[in-house]
Amino acid sequence: MIASSYREAHVGTTGRIPAGGRVRKTSTSHRLARFFSLLLVAMLCIPTAAFGLTTNSTTARSNETGSGNAVLGGIPTRITWEGSVGADEQITAMHIDFPSGCDLDEAYLKVTALEGLNRLEVTSESSFSDKALDVTFTTPVPSGTTLRLEMQAVSLPAHGGDVVLTGTYTDQQGQTSALQDSPAISVVQVTTTERIVGALDNAEWCKAWNSNKFLGTFLKPQLIVSSIPSLFFGWLRALMLVFIGFPLAIPIGLGFSFMKISHSRILHFIAAVYVNVIRGTPLFLQIYIAFFGLPLMGIQINNYVLGVCVLAINSSAYLCEIFRAGIQSIPKGQFEAAWSLGMSKSQTMFNVIIPQTVRRVIPTMTSEFILLYKDSSLLSAVGVMELMMFAKSITANTGNITPYIVAAGYYLIVTLPLIRLVNKVEQRVARGDGSASSNAGDTRKRRKTKRAAKQSAMAMQAETAQVGLVTSGSLSGSAGAAGHAVGFVAQGSTKGGPRALS
Amino acid sequence: MKQQKRRTALIAVLALAMACMMGMLALTGCGSSSKSGLKLVNDGKLTVISDCDYPPFIQLNGDKPEGFEYDLCEAIASKMGLQVNYLEPQKFDTIITTIKSGGKADIGVSSFTINEERAKEIAFTDSYFDSNQGVVALKSSGYTSAADLADKKVAAQSGTTGQTWAEENIPGVQMVPLDAATDCFEALQSGQVEGIVLDLPTAKSVIMQSFPDADVIQEVPTGEQYGIVVSKDNTALKDAINKALGEMKSDGTYQKIMDKYADYFG
Numbered sequence: 001m002i003a004s005s006y007r008e009a010h011v012g013t014t015g016r017i018p019a020g021g022r023v024r025k026t027s028t029s030h031r032l033a034r035f036f037s038l039l040l041v042a043m044l045c046i047p048t049a050a051f052g053l054t055t056n057s058t059t060a061r062s063n064e065t066g067s068g069n070a071v072l073g074g075i076p077t078r079i080t081w082e083g084s085v086g087a088d089e090q091i092t093a094m095h096i097d098f099p100s101g102c103d104l105d106e107a108y109l110k111v112t113a114l115e116g117l118n119r120l121e122v123t124s125e126s127s128f129s130d131k132a133l134d135v136t137f138t139t140p141v142p143s144g145t146t147l148r149l150e151m152q153a154v155s156l157p158a159h160g161g162d163v164v165l166t167g168t169y170t171d172q173q174g175q176t177s178a179l180q181d182s183p184a185i186s187v188v189q190v191t192t193t194e195r196i197v198g199a200l201d202n203a204e205w206c207k208a209w210n211s212n213k214f215l216g217t218f219l220k221p222q223l224i225v226s227s228i229p230s231l232f233f234g235w236l237r238a239l240m241l242v243f244i245g246f247p248l249a250i251p252i253g254l255g256f257s258f259m260k261i262s263h264s265r266i267l268h269f270i271a272a273v274y275v276n277v278i279r280g281t282p283l284f285l286q287i288y289i290a291f292f293g294l295p296l297m298g299i300q301i302n303n304y305v306l307g308v309c310v311l312a313i314n315s316s317a318y319l320c321e322i323f324r325a326g327i328q329s330i331p332k333g334q335f336e337a338a339w340s341l342g343m344s345k346s347q348t349m350f351n352v353i354i355p356q357t358v359r360r361v362i363p364t365m366t367s368e369f370i371l372l373y374k375d376s377s378l379l380s381a382v383g384v385m386e387l388m389m390f391a392k393s394i395t396a397n398t399g400n401i402t403p404y405i406v407a408a409g410y411y412l413i414v415t416l417p418l419i420r421l422v423n424k425v426e427q428r429v430a431r432g433d434g435s436a437s438s439n440a441g442d443t444r445k446r447r448k449t450k451r452a453a454k455q456s457a458m459a460m461q462a463e464t465a466q467v468g469l470v471t472s473g474s475l476s477g478s479a480g481a482a483g484h485a486v487g488f489v490a491q492g493s494t495k496g497g498p499r500a501l502s
Numbered sequence: 503m504k505q506q507k508r509r510t511a512l513i514a515v516l517a518l519a520m521a522c523m524m525g526m527l528a529l530t531g532c533g534s535s536s537k538s539g540l541k542l543v544n545d546g547k548l549t550v551i552s553d554c555d556y557p558p559f560i561q562l563n564g565d566k567p568e569g570f571e572y573d574l575c576e577a578i579a580s581k582m583g584l585q586v587n588y589l590e591p592q593k594f595d596t597i598i599t600t601i602k603s604g605g606k607a608d609i610g611v612s613s614f615t616i617n618e619e620r621a622k623e624i625a626f627t628d629s630y631f632d633s634n635q636g637v638v639a640l641k642s643s644g645y646t647s648a649a650d651l652a653d654k655k656v657a658a659q660s661g662t663t664g665q666t667w668a669e670e671n672i673p674g675v676q677m678v679p680l681d682a683a684t685d686c687f688e689a690l691q692s693g694q695v696e697g698i699v700l701d702l703p704t705a706k707s708v709i710m711q712s713f714p715d716a717d718v719i720q721e722v723p724t725g726e727q728y729g730i731v732v733s734k735d736n737t738a739l740k741d742a743i744n745k746a747l748g749e750m751k752s753d754g755t756y757q758k759i760m761d762k763y764a765d766y767f768g
Contacts, residue, residue, distance in 0.1 A: 059670045069669055069677075078618070080670070112725040117702070119632045119725045146723050152618055217603065295692030303694070383657070383678040383689065393679055396595035396661030399602065399623045 051180060052089040053147070053169045056082045058182035060156065060163075070188040074158030075198065076106060079151040081165065081182065089171055090140035091147070096133040096167035096179070101157030104128040110150040113141055120145060132167075140172050160189035193229050197222045216400075223402035227394060231403065234390030235410040241304065241386060242373045245311035249372075252312065253319025258349075260324050271320065278317035284378050286310055291382040307376070307384045315372045322364045326357040363426045370415050370422075377411075387411070540582075540739050542608055547587040548579040551600060551607035554591035555682045558707040558766040559613045559631075562591065571611045573759045574630060581746035581755075593681055595661035598624055601731050608739060610731035613701060615663045617726075625734045627743045629727030630756075635667050636702035637720040638709070640690060645697065647720045648672050657686040657695040663726055664699040671722075672699075687713045707766045 062069045063077040071077060085091050098104060113122040123138040133151060141147055156163050162184035170176045190198075200206045200222045210216035259271035278286070290310045294301065301309075330353050338348040377388035391407035543549045552571065554562050560569040567588045579586045589607055592600065597610040602623050615633065616626045639645040653674040658665035660679035668675050678695050680686050686698045687708055698705070702721055709716050732740045750756040760767065 057671065061666065061670055114634075114723040114725045117634045117721060117723050119727075148725065213603070217599075291694070292688050292692055295694060300693055381681060383680055383694065389679075392595070392660065395599075396679065397619070399598045399620070401599070 052086045052171050052177060053091055053094075053179060054084045054086060055180040055182050056084055056146070058082070058165055058185060060185045060187075064188075064191075064194070071156065071185060072190050072194055073101075073156045073160050073187045074103075074190045075194055076153040076155050079154050079156075079165075079185070081149045081151070083147050083179075085141055085143050085145045085147060087143050089143045091137060091169055092140045092172055092174075093134070093136045093170040094149070094167065094179070095135075095169070096149070096151075096165055098131050098133070098154070098165065099157065099163055100131065101159065102131070102163075103155035104130065104133070106153040106155075107133070108152050109133065109135065110152065111135065111137075112148040112150070114146045114148070115142075115144060156185070156187045158190055160187045162186050193226055196225050200225065218401050218405055220400055220402045223394070223398060223400055224406055227391070227403045227406040230394065231387060231390050231406055231410055234385065234387035234407075235413075237304075237385060238373065238376050238387040238410075239414070241307055241311060241376045241379070241384075242369070245308045245376075246315060246369055246372055248308065248312035249315035249319050252316035254323050256316065256320035257323035257327065260320060261327060275317045275320050278314055279321070283310075283314050283375050284381070286314055287378055287382055303382075303384050307379045307386075310379075311372055311376060314375070315368060318368050318371075319365065322361050322368060323357065326361040326364075327353055329360060330356050360429070363422045363429070366418055366422045366425075370418050373414060374411060540742060541736055542584075542739070543606065544587060546584060548575065548582065548584045548609065549587045549589060549607045550575050551589045551592055551597055551610050552612040553594040553597065553682065554588070554612075555684060556594075556613050556701075556704050557711060558703060558763050560611070567591075570631070570759060570763045571613070573762065574756075575609075575611055577750055577755050577759065578743055578746045581749055582742055594659055598731060601733050604733050604735065608732070608736070609743070612731075613704070613728050614731050615726040616729040617663065620731075623734075625732045625737070625740050626729030627732060627740055628747055629729050630747060631728040633724075633726050633728060634702040635664055635699055635722035635724050635726075636705035636718045637722065638687075638690065638698040638700065638705050638716050639696060639719045641715055641717045643696065645719050648697075648699075648722070650719075651675060651697040654696040655694065656697045656699060657689045658699050659683050659686060662700065663724070664701065667722065667724065668699040683708060684712075687716065690716060703766050710766070 058079065058081050060071040060080070061078040063072050063075045064070045081096065107128045109124075109126040109128070111122055111124045111126070113120040120142075122141060124135050125138065126133060126135040128134075133149075135149065163186075164184050165182040167179040168176050169179055206221050210220055256271045256274060259267040260275070262268055287307075287310050290306055291303075294306070334352060334356070335348055338352045343351070376386055379386055380389035380392055383389070387407050387410055391403040394403040395401065552560050552567065554560050554567050556569075558569055560567055560571045562568075572586075572588070575586050575588075594612055597612055598614075598620060600606050601610045610624075613631075613633070614620065614626070616629060620626070637648045637651070639651070645651065648668075648671065651672050653676070655676045655678055656668050656672060657678045657680055658668055660681060665677060665679055669677055678689065680689060683700055683704055686695070686700065689695045690698055691713065697719075698716075699722075702718065705718050709718065730743055732743065747756070
């Protein structure tokens with residue numbers, strides 16, 4: 001409707017129609033006129049030319065804090081209206097109506113005009129009323145211009161729904177025509193989190209708190225509130241990565257540890273190379289190789305799957321060493337005893353040695369798990385959406401460190417209890433040992449690091465002689481799956497070697 | 503014995519912490535005033551921080567930064583009677599925070615588009631470049647516009663206007679924010695993402711220099727303008743830079759630098 005009425009106006013004002021007046025005089029002008037009129041018809045048929053000012057797009061910036069991408073109502077956002085000025089047209093003013101429920105109290109406008117890719121200097125005056133925006137261009141905006149109106153600090157209706165902007169524009173003749181309806185912007189109802197953030201924004205104590213540079217940068221209450229729910233999903237993903245990756249690493253690590261203690265030189269060599277290369281290079285580098293290298297070879301793997309694989313491979317090398325140390329810490333007498341009872345090598349390994357090893361390596365393995373969980377954050381560099389990545393994207397948007405602090409909290413939720421657990425288990429093991437190492441176990445080692453744990457794994461090996469006594473000592477006490485096998489072997493080992501029972 | 507050992511350790515730790523705090527105070531406390539009356543981190547030097555990975559504006563040649571912004575900073579500094587000192591490259595999305603907290607660098611020059619969100623944190627000088635966005639895809643993909651990337655994975659440098667544009671204008675897009683522009687191209691080539699949104703001059707430059715199998719499938723006229731990032735507390739420096747920029751624009755220095763990189767800006 002509007003389009004057709006405009007078409008008539010357009011034809012009337014272009015001044016090309018009078019060319020038809022000369023049609024009768026010469027055949028060349030006849031042809032020319034026909035060409036022109038065809039051109040005119042063709043121009044009119046192009047839909048973009050039907051309006052003096054075409055609406056190209058209308059979008060709103062997501063104002064959801066955190067990782068979300070929704071446009072929330074009731075919270076200020078930026079709306080961008082973009083249109084093109086049609087041929088032979090100049091725009092002198094625009095009027096945009098907002099649906100009811102919008103809040104334009106704080107709103108202000110930024111106008112950008114471009115010809116192709118080049119900026120045009122356009123001066124304008126604008127004012128926001130309760131429900132509408134009025135812009136007057138001091139110099140008319142010429143034809144062929146891309147016009148962009150960025151309406152800042154506009155609050156869309158809090159109840160959500162689709163928002164369509166309507167309006168009018170005025171051309172250089174002073175004629176006012178209706179603007180095409182904008183594409184709908186879907187607005188989401190405000191979440192509870194956003195409501196709390198809004199309340200905090202207005203709270204006096206919060207303003208005072210944030211005015212302190214340190215508190216405002218590291219512990220901004222608004223961002224703490226909004227980061228907790230949005231980082232939660234990142235946390236779940238980080239847990240998923242490591243809860244799949246770590247169990248995968250266990251059999252691989254065990255396999256390599258068998259290879260490493262095997263008498264076959266080739267197997268030993270392969271395992272040694274694997275362990276040394278992986279332990280000798282940074283995980284970050286391994287991630288880069290996997291994520292940028294494999295796809296170049298035409299191997300396309302889902303980011304998460306690849307992430308799990310890299311973590312599993314990396315961890316397996318460390319676990320291999322842990323298991324090897326664990327297995328070798330079991331006194332030789334145990335092997336000899338099992339063999340003397342007619343057990344095969346694999347029977348010895350799985351029924352006698354491994355069950356005893358499990359108990360010894362659990363603290364070290366837990367430390368390795370903690371390390372792997374923390375290291376999963378490195379995957380953020382290659383675009384795997386996990387905890388660190390979620391925090392990073394909020395920080396990038398807000399220029400505030402608080403999301404990292406919240407992320408630290410999410411890491412600690414998992415690591416602190418595990419660190420405690422490791423300490424407890426180690427204390428128990430040490431007490432059970434009843435040997436010199438119990439002193440070290442009893443002193444409270446709160447800040448136990450992986451290195452310390454690793455050292456204890458190494459110590460296991462060194463303490464072989466003591467451990468021989470320990471195994472028999474802990475016989476009566478141990479009530480695990482290991483108990484049966486250990487008891488069995490210990491009895492046997494009285495025959496096998498004099499060291500086991502004393 | 504043990505107790506005593508622990509106590510010495512504790513004292514050592516405390517002393518170390520004290521030393522650190524003193525150091526921090528020294529850094530932030532006394533921003534030296536130069537002869538020109540400007541508050542600068544290093545007297546007589548304009549200390550610049552950048553991600554140094556955004557050709558043709560800034561990139562490293564060996565360990566020396568070069569590019570449009572480097573030339574611009576040198577020209578600005580010489581107008582102000584200062585020397586340019588580029589710090590080690592820093593990730594793009596951390597530069598504004600660094601300038602805001604102060605003490606490390608005077609200005610951040612890393613193709614920052616002047617926008618409201620950033621202007622809340624720091625101050626911008628007058629603009630020194632008009633830019634646009636470009637949507638990039640592999641030539642073999644057959645994509646012809648940003649609309650083809652709907653519901654697909656699209657990379658952008660983390661914290662850039664390209665990321666914001668893609669989130670706002672490509673329906674259902676799955677953003678993959680990466681650290682550097684070149685990382686985006688590597689991700690594109692390895693098939694991790696289907697497209698990239700980044701500043702048009704950089705898109706053209708990177709494609710020209712090292713990724714000929716990619717192409718700009720859509721030029722997005724955003725008309726955004728780059729500004730130099732200055733701390734809000736240092737208005738004098740901002741004014742001095744604006745004055746230098748103004749002089750450069752009127753005496754032709756600016757145009758000379760523009761002409762040097764005309765191949766990428768055309």
